[in-house]
Each structure stands twice: as structure tokens, then as C-alpha cells.
Amino acid sequence: MQQDFILHNWAVWPPLQPDAEQDSVRQQELLASVPKMLKRRLSPLAKTVFCAANQCIDEHIRLPAVFSSCHGELSKSFAMMEMLEAGEESSPTAFSLSVHNAIAGLFSMAWKNKLQSTVVAPGEEGMAAGFIEALGLLHEGAEQVLLVFYDEPLVDFYPSAPFKLSADESRALALRIAKSGEGQALKMSSLSLTGDDGEQPVQLTPFIRFLAEPQAQLTLKMCRHSWRWEKDVEAD
Numbered sequence: 001m002q003q004d005f006i007l008h009n010w011a012v013w014p015p016l017q018p019d020a021e022q023d024s025v026r027q028q029e030l031l032a033s034v035p036k037m038l039k040r041r042l043s044p045l046a047k048t049v050f051c052a053a054n055q056c057i058d059e060h061i062r063l064p065a066v067f068s069s070c071h072g073e074l075s076k077s078f079a080m081m082e083m084l085e086a087g088e089e090s091s092p093t094a095f096s097l098s099v100h101n102a103i104a105g106l107f108s109m110a111w112k113n114k115l116q117s118t119v120v121a122p123g124e125e126g127m128a129a130g131f132i133e134a135l136g137l138l139h140e141g142a143e144q145v146l147l148v149f150y151d152e153p154l155v156d157f158y159p160s161a162p163f164k165l166s167a168d169e170s171r172a173l174a175l176r177i178a179k180s181g182e183g184q185a186l187k188m189s190s191l192s193l194t195g196d197d198g199e200q201p202v203q204l205t206p207f208i209r210f211l212a213e214p215q216a217q218l219t220l221k222m223c224r225h226s227w228r229w230e231k232d233v234e235a236d
Helices: 020-030 044-054 074-085 092-096 102-110 128-139 200-212
Strands: 002-013 065-068 117-120 144-151 171-178 184-191 217-221 226-231
Touching: 002 044, 002 128, 002 200, 020 044, 044 102, 044 144, 044 171, 065 102, 065 128, 102 117, 117 128, 128 144, 128 171, 128 184, 144 200, 171 200, 200 217
Parallel strands: 065 117, 065 144
Antiparallel strands: 002 171, 002 184, 144 171, 184 226, 217 226
16 A cells, blocks of 8 residues: 655644743633633643644635544543442543543534544554545545644553553644645555564554654554654655
8 A cells, every 4th residue: 555645734732842931821812712611621632633734724725624532531431430430420521531532522512613524533543544544535536634633641540551552741743745746745654574573552652753843754563563654754
């Protein structure tokens, strides 16, 4: 498999060079357009996703979107289970905001985006699963697609070692990709090389580094095969 596409722009949140005071102000700016009633329902992870995605979209253009997260709002689900164990009741609203597609739903409401929205739980395929879904939308006729990767650390109750399932901090990466136009030309392909570079939360850091630095290619290895992303410098 080999697919070519254009990366129009991308954004990550929190920023690569953190500044607590400046980042707090910037977050307020990025969330300013979210209705207040809706903003109160946003978890810290949802705010992270919104801050990354908002930097890749135009308020006057609606895009189909793909959201990819290994664990979603697992910490919120776990908190609800603790409440049930303690004999407390959980509200329907709390449950609706804990499901895997909750953030995607809130995003479509905040930006009034009625186009297709897909939520992927990638598993061992890592970030490749989200790309495959987004590239499929491009081949079906979408001019551009918003692709968002996000995860937060697993709660301590779920031991992940020795498996590479969780990162040390919450992170969201948003990309706007297209079949043509201005931007960075990229190529994605599968290889027979095998290994263990972890699942999506662990892969996010090297992928962001690949985008931010003059790095020509990135290979992420899985137990059955690998995925490689390459920059077409001449086409840039």
C-alpha cells in the first residue's frame, strides 16, 4: 500500500515549547468561540483536542473529520465506575460525555459541523488507522479532511507495562490533509519490517518531531508490519 497526499497545515496542543502563563492565555483564545454552555462540559482532554483542531480549521469551511484515540475519555469512565462501586448514582449526561465518540460529538456541536465524523480506536495499528480512514474519505471525494489524534495517560488502575500503551502527558495533534493544493507533500506506505514502537499515545511524540524537524521520513514498527511516512521535499 502506498498513498500520496498533501498536508495543508498541522497543530499540536500543548505547544512543543510550553509556557504555563502564555499557554493559559492562548487556550482561552482558542476556546473563545465555543458556546459557554458547551464549554462547561469539556473535560481537560476535550479542551486539548479543541485547542489543536481549532488551529487547523477555518470557521467558514466545514470539513469531514476523523478522530483517533486509543483510550478516549477512559479516566472519566473510570471515575463513573468508582462512583457506582461506592453506591452513588451516575447521571446520563456524565455517561454521554464518557463514551469514545463524546469529544467528536462536542466538536461537531461547537463548530456546527454536520459533515461526516468518524472516531477510530486504533489499537496496535497506531496512528496508521486514522490516516487510512482519512485517506479513504479523500478517495471518496472529500477535498480536505480534518484528522485529529489524541490521548491522555492511563489511570494507574490499568497497568500497561511492559506494553507501550500510554504516554506521560495528554497530547493532541491535528492535521488538515487533501489530495492536492499547497502544503507539504507526504507519502504513506506499508513495509514488511516488524518491531514494537508502541501504540498511538507513544507514537505521537516521534510523529510530531517528524513534522516539526527537517526529518525526511519516519517509520513506526508494529508486530506484523510497519508504516512509513515520507516528505516529498521537491514537491514542497
